[in-house]
Amino acid sequence: MSDRKIKTVVVDDEPLARKGLRTRLERHTDVEVVAECQNGLDAVSVISKNRPDLVFLDIQMPGLNGFQVIHKLRELNQPIPMIVFVTAYDSYAIKAFDIHAVDYLLKPADDARLSDALKKVREYYSTQHQDEQSRKLVNLVAELTGDDCEEILRKLASGEEIETNPYPDVLAIKDGSEVTRVAVQDIQWIDAAGDYMCVHALDGMHIMRKTMKELEQELNPQWFVRVHRSAIANIRFVKKLVSHISGEYHLILQNDTELKVSRSHRDKVKAAMKM
Template structure:
């Protein structure tokens, strides 16, 4: 009976680290490295397109870190492959991942540790453990907020509490006797219309009676940024920021909606887009 070929993706922003890990993986005849990615955004796209069985995912990367890659895959409703985190952190990282039953490799990966990780992966892929691993991974990532991966790992290892997301996942919008639940992650932008807010989501527009300031306080500032006195945008739906000769800036959303960025909010918008 032939071995199952494990389609594998290597994600790391360091070319030497990718090359070294790939060389070690190629010594295992049931592992096929189908692609390499140099950042988190590229990883999300490649995982969605190629559907690898296994991903060696660096934690600390510019743009999207390893935790945020998992978040993004969940937002896109993409199946999550078996994940082996790769980290430069030491003892507390080991403890953290042991506690959460996730595997990891310390940089630089040695052959024995890699073999052990691959044996664990083979077990996941040939038993019902894969669903369990995926659930634990999602559970871990769901607990994490912010970008400071090192601090998150330190807290996990020391048994300290990790702050959970204080912002709601759903907005309850009341319209007369009806209440509509709108997933916050599906909100593209919000603009004001007199005393009402127009909430533009993937399933259409919803009207709610609330002030812009109240809404701004309810929404996670990691994703929602005030672009104008009367508009808030979800950065995840922004396609580009355009500057005009007049000096004005406009955000272009993925559905081609154009939102003017006021001068007083320009720096905050640029910071949110990591410019």
């Protein structure tokens, strides 16, 4: 292994947990803690900016959990660093992630267990296997369902099967003799225009002949929510939900598109935005 230190980020919503882990890490001279994060959103920003070699990532966090942090980094085309999961769950449950993460730590982590984890980190680091580990981790996150992380771990602990995502990653939109493949994750919103659907994606608008109900059934409800009789929005592109004096609600997308939210869909929209 070279003399270059392992750039490390500690992510945990509990201040005492971050402090305790950092104190233990400081005893290892080849590890340099370059940042701490108290939530998943900060973690995405800090990891993208600092490009650390290693992240101690808490799984259970408000906002973005540990799995969602990895998914967001993937969406932003950011390299995935070596990951050591940190969790309060028992070893039986988290061992299912051994082949995807470098290692895991149970709270509160003791010195011996941390040393074992860092030994694995050094082995990955010195043999350049972190790329393989990152690929496996990304595959795991891509395969998980929309269940939150606690539910996933509960299923693992009880031996239940975790089903893969049944929703397509790509919509094939036919226009005459041409078929355009549109990445579902790039779709911002969809609205109806007579017998056609206007699919507004990052690369422009696409017209497809399908009913709103058919499209709604094809799209992952974790991300796509019906906001009106004739409109579906991708929550990942929503900037804010605005209420007017009249009692009407409107969604404002990141590109400043404004979508009216009907009364019958208001509660569902609020739930999707975790309000």
